[in-house]
Amino acid sequence: MESVGSIIMYLIIALAIIVFSVLAVTTRKILRSATYLLFTLFATAGIYFMMDYQFLGAVQIAVYAGGIVVLVVFSILLTSKPGDKAEKLASKRRAIGLLAAFAMLGVSGYALLSRCGFFAQLPAMGDVTMDQIGDQLLGTGQGGMLLPFEAISVLLLACIIGGIVVARKR
Amino acid sequence: MDQITPLLILALPLCMFLFLGLAGNKMSHKMAGILGTLGMGVTLILAYSTAFTYFFSGNPDFIDAAGNRLQSVIFDFTWLEFTENLVIKLGFLLDPISAMMLVVITTISFMVHLYSLGYMHGEKGFQRYYAFLSLFSFSMLGLVVATNIFQMYIFWELVGASSYLLIGFYYTKPSAVSASKKAFIVTRFADLGFLIGILILSFFTETFNFIDMTSAPENVLASTGGATFMGASVLTWALVLIFMGGMGKSAMMPLHIWLPDAMEGPTPVSALIHAATMVVAGVYLVARMFPVYLMEEAALTIVTVVGALTALYAAIVACTQVDIKRVLAFSTISQIAFMMVALGVARPEIHEGVGYMASMFHLFTHAMFKALLFLGAGALIHAVHSNDYTAMGGLRKYMPITHITFLIGCLAIAGIPPFAGFFSKDEILVAAFENNMLWGLWMTAVAGLTAFYMFRLYYRIFWWNTPDYEKHGHVPHDAPWTMTLPLIILATVSIVAGFIPFGELVTWNREAYHIHLNWTVATTSVLVAVVAILIATVMYRKENAISDKIANSVKGLWTAAYNRFYFDELYIFITHKIIFNLVSRPIAWFDRHIIDGTMDMFATMAHKASGAIKGLQSGSIQTYVLVYLLGALLLGVVTVVCVML
């Protein structure tokens, strides 16, 4: 039995995720869309906090909400005038999109609900300390993540260079 | 006998051809002409000595104790070996007919070489002309001395090609080009028959060799094992097909159409190739294979019938032609048909095969007097610059030598004794009468026609009325000695050749045979000839309208004969309308549109198919995602359903 506070917290977060994701893909103003994305990302960060992964939540806010969305907003401002509205969707296109989305929702939802294993309780877990994260992230032992970490770092480097090369003015 | 002389007989003209052909352009006309003539002269001497040795030396290789002449193979090189038995050899077979042919060919060829020095003087391509003449002489000599049927076929083709080249000598003239093409293709068609005949014959006999075939013709017959094809025995088929080759070369109906057109070539060429030598190759072929032909009565009958029809046809047509060379051409066809008939009616039981001897005799005499006539015609054309007798007339005063020699030629061909033609033609008629009265009468009639049309020609050229030659700027006169000398020599030969005891030299079984005139036949034929000449004299000696009246009274026949009974039109219809328009063009169309169209259709189908599925690879990621997702979901649903069931 959870505390009422956490239930309320959950409800707010879940509602925010659902509402803002829907709004993010349905609004016709692109800047709003980015804003709704920001809210969704915040809500996601909330889930991470509820899961006791404070570090992850912080990263989510810092990198996603702080970095990516700002990038997106900048590029929106660079590529469109304020007040630009996307034209209305053709009904055929929307129907196809809705079909795909709802079919996905239906099938996956059915699959979820038919598995009672997913009704597991939140188990107890100690705090995840930074020590632990650091050791494991850069460790080579059991569950050590050094190799992916390095791979990601190379990837990031490549992306940085790629980004510069692509966006550079000729 | 040594091998060098026969080898040289073949090698000299060949070398001369190669030499003149390759180096001719570098030398002067005179040089080339004299070289060619000299070469031929040497060949002539060698051939004469060879023939003389064969007939008169009494060498045991050539004549046995009983006085029978023998066939002797001087040399025989293997040229191409198909199987153990089927080997093409290039050899030199010496027997009465080949020795006789050596004499005929080299004589006429030398005369023509000599004559051409004057006739072709100053022509462009003089060296080429002599090169081709040498090539022809080589091929023709190779043909007559062939030891096997395939060697004969090889040289047969070569004479065809050299004839093609010589007919088309004036290659800028479209008529000459088409005439040469026609000659080659018609004879090629006939050669197809020859080739198939050889294939059939060699399949059964397993040999190409003449001696093997002719010395034991029963074996040839036996080897076919009585096989038949479409109702006729295989041997008949083979022989008739081989005869078809002969029909082509010897211009027998219906394959004669090329010969009149072949007169587009220079006149000496007509004398050499299209009167004296190449055109008798067909006769020579049948004579060569004669013992085998004797095995099949049907084949000989076909030879007779074709010969007889051709003789009459050509004689009728010759009566109406205007071009003097064409008259002579049709006369040649008719005379060769005489030889064919003689072979066709020859049987061993009739006077020991007199027909065969007569045929060869006539071949010999005809070669001489027809070459004489052609060379005479050449001299006339040279003087008048026209082929039509309408441009001539009264020439006896202007060209006495030509006149006399031409007259001798006409008398010879008409069969007036004591000229050569009388003796040989008489033997043919005897053979025909002995075989069947009908053939005898038929051929006598043709002989009468011959006398008529020859004298018609003679009178139109040398008598009739005299056109005003001065008005045209040049008065005709006799040709230089290089041209008249051959005329005189040939005329002399035409006078005396009849007295050669031919039966002693050439018979079908190579036993000596004493010619004795059959007085009834001789008298009849001479009478007929004289009457025909008289009619011609009445009609054509002086300008008058009798001939036109007669022509008008039988207008249909006259026109038909004048147009050679529309054979050319028939052939043009067959080749152009049927072969080209109904076979070749549809095939070409079929190939481009159906066969190629099918291939293109595959390509188009592939193109269309890829165009149709190209839309799936639109490059739009959104569509990809949609399809991917729906596909994944479908799979999911299917899985779920399966799990539930």
Add this chain to the structure above:
Amino acid sequence: MFENILIYFVVIPLVMLGGLALCKNIKQIRAVAVVGSLALVGLSIALLLGYLEQRAAGATAEMLYVDSWSWFAPLNINLAVGVDGISVAMLLLSAIILLTGSFASWKIEPLPKEFFLWLILLSIGVFGFFISIDLFTMFMFYEVALIPMYLLIGVWGSGNKNYSAMKLTLMLMGGSAFLMLGLIGIYYHSAPEGGQLTWNIIEIAQNNAIEKDWQYFLFPMTFVGFGVLGAMFPFHTWSPDGHASAPTAVSMLHAGVLMKLGGYGCFRVAIYLMPEAANELAWIFLILTGISVVYGAFSACVQTDLKYINAYSSVSHCGLVLFAILMLNTTAMTGAIMQMLSHGLMTALFFALIGMIYGRTHTRDIRMMGGLMKIMPFLAVCYVIAGMASLGLPGLSGFVAEMTIFIGSFQHTDMFHRVFTIVACCSIVITAVYILRVVGKLLFGPVQDKHHLELTDATWWERLSTITLIVCVAAIGCFPNFFNDLIKFTFSPEIFTVLGIN
């Protein structure tokens, strides 16, 4: 590896490729091409002499100079080489045509270096094909010979060249697809009683390994596969278009040598390895090739483009090659090989001449030309000689080959075969018709176009090229027995006696 003379047939062209890469100007390129092809001619003559010497010394093996180097062991692919009389003759032919082709493309434009690169690459394929006795390497060289054709026609061709190049390549590739299936099939059935599978022709033939049921499947595959390159009806349509568009040297090499790959392959693979099926299925292909012979000749009669005429004539003549091969007797097959030699030389001569005439008059339409004998006598005389060879004049190569084929084919005991031989014989008349038609229109008669009067006769390299070919044509025509003996020894009587044919 390098002590075997055969390997140099591939090495020399490779060296030539290297040399070409270093070339700076057209003179050097010509030098490399001529020196290289002369070396190849010399090599093939040396091979011929060596081969004859060995035979004279009593070598009775089917193939001489046999050698094998492993290439990919898991599939038992070897670079196996060996020659018999046929290959020797073919190698000589290829070398001569490469040499004359180099002369014929003396002034090729544009990109002479690239042109020769591709040409020599093509020749690597050809030479490699003729020396290989390993099915896989054979196929590989076959493909090496085909691919450059696309670029050679597509870049240096004339007329509708893109279409032609594409069509030619695709159709031949289609044939290769059949062929590859067939070859792989042969490989997997090369050892029916277990044991090591092999690609080696000699081993397969000696074991007579392939089961009869499989032969019925594999024989048509391989025969059609090679038959496409041999211009077998109805897969011949690449030939007219391809030849018409190809540049001179490529036409020469293609018609002269590459089409021979088809005939050679049909014999060496389809018939040699699967004689039983060949014997029983021959009639189908006899009908097709018999049609080729007559049909090609008829088609040639009404064409107006010189190259089309010659291409259809090639269809007819190459049809005769396959026709004779299918007769399955020594004489006819010898004739087939002679016909390959003869046709290779004379068609190369034809294409060379056509290229030279086209280079001067800029048209190939015979209706536009006439009287060339007066303007360019040398080329015209050569054309007449080529024509005479084509229509089978004795003393030139065509006659010998055709007669050997006809005589050989007619020796077949079966009525069907003999009747078809007679049908094929008819082609000699039709050939005469179309050859004389062209000769009459093109060379004789009055000059059609006044501008042609200013044209010049052949240059020295053109003379060299044509004279070489004419000498070869005449050599075969005059001394056929030499080639006959060279080829004949190859047809081991065993494969015929096994079948009980002749």
Add this chain to the structure above:
Amino acid sequence: MDITLMYYLIPSLVMFCCGVYGFITRKNMIAILISLELMLNAVDINFVVFNRFLFPGQLEGMFFTLFAIAIAAAETALAIAIIINIFRVAKNIDVRDLTKMKF
């Protein structure tokens, strides 16, 4: 009421479906990118909650999310570079109009 695993998966699923819908229907490239981010986020959530609920002692799920965030950042940066570059050339970032690079 217990907040079980299911309760976290549902919003994540909805978020993912929204992403799908957006990805398929939007024309603006940035909007597509936003939809993509939504989908990525949904997956991240799943990683985290599964890790938390089923394997509480371990951290692999969390690390994968961490990596995913890093990759997403890189990818977005690159995507935006491309988008801006395209905009510079074509003055437009509508995916359906950008067919120049198609064969």
